[in-house]
Amino acid sequence: MLTTSITPGARFVDPVVLSRIGNLELVARYVVDGFINGMHRSPYFGASVDFAEHRGYVAGDDIRRVDWRLYARTDRFYIKEYEADTNSNFSTLLDVSRSMGFGSRGVTKLEYAKMLAGCLTYLVHKQRDRVGLVAFDSDIVEHVPPSAKHMDVVLHTLDKLKPSAPGSLRAPLHKMAEHFGRRGLLVLISDLYEEPDAVLEAIGPLRFRGNDIVVFHMLDPAELDFTFDSPSAFEDLETGEQIPIVPEALADQYRSLVRAHIDGLQERFSANRIDYTVVNTSQPLDHALFSYLTTRERLTRVR
């Protein structure tokens, strides 16, 4: 079912409909096509035609990059830097813990995340960037190193991922930090069921290594709105623990807690220059994609 969005020029497709398409590449192509190539910039400065800035010469710099014209005017050595319009590494860090298997409206969070990862991978691949994938729960489950040739591998790996074990962020993300020797763009897709400080602490090593990190916080509408009505025993998908719940009685408290959690994450990620987007799985996939890319574009220009 195609739905017309209020956003001009964008086609927002119901994720439930997309989930019925078995071929993830087809989904990604269907969603990504139409976005403008070149919106994605390399995080590296280098030899390129796009001037970035001048900086002072330090010993060891290539004297070929000295701006002699500026030297003539100022009698100082400046190095002329350009935007390095080079190929970058793009990896999707996908949480496949059991909690990601939750879905209240026909599509689970993991399915949505897989489509989102597929779309992003497809998008980045079209930019000639190297694409990779790391799936994790409490440990690393799948690892596809970034490569320009790994588009199909990534999609294939995404396709076969299933939630199977309880998850955590710290151990697998710290482990990944040791593997990513080259800086790149890391997209973390998770439901982030940990304290904001713990989440930030888990992401820290990745960020310290110079990776540009984008966090997609996957949440089902039921997790956001808590629309349950009948008293039930709520069972934790990861631990199996059950507690009796009267939803009507605590829905407001729950929603405020979730809101506080999101706000806490938002605050901490902003402070650490980490892009953070809450993704509601009831919203169209390209809507999330669109909002993310426009945010990236804005941030790129600011930089």
Next chain:
Amino acid sequence: MSFLTPLFLVGLAGLAIPVIIHLIQRERKNVVHFPSLMFLQRIPYQSVQRRRIRNWPLLLLRLAALALIVAAFARPFFRRAELAQAAAQGAREVVVLIDKSYSMAYGDRWSRAVAQAHDQIGKIGPTDRASVVFFSSGADVALRSTPDRGRLNAAVNVGKPGSGATRYGPALKLAGSIASESALPRRDVVLISDFQRAGWQGAEGVRLPDGVTLIPIAIGDSDTSNVSVTPVSLQRSTFSEQDRVTVTGGVTNHGSKPVSNLEVSLEVDGRVVETTRVSAEPNSSASVTFAPFTPAGRDTRGAIRIANDALPLDNAFFFTVSPKEPVRIVIAQRPGAAADSNLYLARALAIGEAPPFDITTRSVETLTPDVLQRASVVIVNDAPIAQFTAERLGGFVAKGGGVLIALGDHGTWPAATGPGDILPAVPGQPVDRTTGPAARLGALEYGNPIFEPFRAPRTGDFSGARFYSYRAATPVKDAQILARYDDGAPALLERRVGNGRVLLWTSSFDLRGNELPLKSVFLPFIHRMVTTLASYAERPSWLSVGDVLEAAPGAPVPGASRQVVPRVVLTPSGERVTLDGEGPDVLELAEQGFYEVRGQGRDAAPPRTVASNIDLAESDLTAMDPQEVVAGVMGRAGGAAPAGTNLTATDLEQERAQRIWWYLLFAGVVVLGLETLIGNRVSRKGPIPL
């Protein structure tokens, strides 16, 4: 408050069921898989509201319904003391029923009954009212609804045991009537009796009004012994042309010990004629036959007596015997009739013991007033009647005589008016049925006393007799056709004239006109006609207390007027009761012994003696459970037994009497219905009923 089955109160634990259902069962059925309980666990446990009741009215309704039902099953009741305390307010209407049947004369029962009655009267308050009713087979109000204790006690003191048998029905009906007329809030009927089994024949249709409590007070003895005489058997025989009577009497031992060498006497006219001894085993009877005696005259008094014991009334049995009195019949035939013209008629009437018939045959011309004075029935057999004879017969019938006229071939009757106009029909011409099929008797009036014995099948076939000739007859206005031939013509007609009656037989009593004399029904048919004309009725040798003595004479006296004349009745106790036609014409026998009925005036009938005996069923002193009476008249066993009596109502009886469980159960069901309504409404609004 007490409980008959308190173990059911354990069911109150069921009050937890609604909460358990809400807190446990419903949640177990509905498990929601949720990504993480991280946030839910942060909410304090109380705020999950597992124990919060959000719809208190609904929960309270459910709990109330369960509690009511459980309480109903526990069958609560208030003990007497509690009830008495609770119901100690409000004026009472008390009806004291005192049994005065002759069994109350046993030992000191009567004095104990009187003491109990005084005790009950002593309990009435200044605003209470009480009535005193004595009863046996009937019930009499001694004093109706008064608060005056003095008068009530005096009324009790006046009573004494009578000769009647115990019947609770009339007394309870009367008590119910008195209680229902009262406007006082509390109404009690106190029944003081020895509660003989023989006095209660089931509920007898008696039901006390709602709100009336029956309080039985048993005046019984644990061990009783009583010997009573039994009704006698009278065997008649004839010896030397004298009527002799053989009396067989007996005794019944109602006690638990054997009786030996008990002296039994036969008295005739107040004189002991024979004494013998018998022995009787416990709860059995023995009989004794006395030597025959000859009744000296009409209504000879006889009695069987035994030695007195604790209950003297049933130690004597009274009877009367009379010599046989034949029905005097005059057969009038035409002058010059054949000698055998009355053969079948005379032979049929010659056979008969009860009553015997005294037959006189004479010419119709010789029916003089003297002859008619001595006769009860005149049979005019195939004879022409002259005017003066018709008038004499008319006078005879008017005084109570009976006339049977067989028309035959020669029978005629003058077309008379006045005293001679007694014929039921106007005789017509002979009808010849010798050609073609003979006539047969068709429709018979079985409701008439003549044909009543032949009503049942195989008790007499009149249709087997063929009739070759009979006389046509045109019924008069007030005549009744009792039998018809198959062509519808009257065969036998009846007409009442004055105190007598006339029968007209349109055929003959010999073989010239029909074959009926050869049939087996002929003899009883003739007997029934004659006894009916003579108004003969066999008198019983004794009556029972409670029976009614009719003022009118039982048997007609030939020639005497049947007009009701003043009569005086002498009771066994010597009281004179006059039945003069202005008051009631009957007298209920109330005493044991001989009643003598005497007429007054010139044409009065001879004195008549009637033996009166008590109901010997009352001699059986076997007692019953008073609660049986209570249950019968109140629909439940619930009469309160006052302290000091030998009756103690069990918890079960008290609980049954109050029936609180029924109201609790009803209330529980109503509350459940209400809960269903509210629950449905709540469930439409939200998923959680509590």
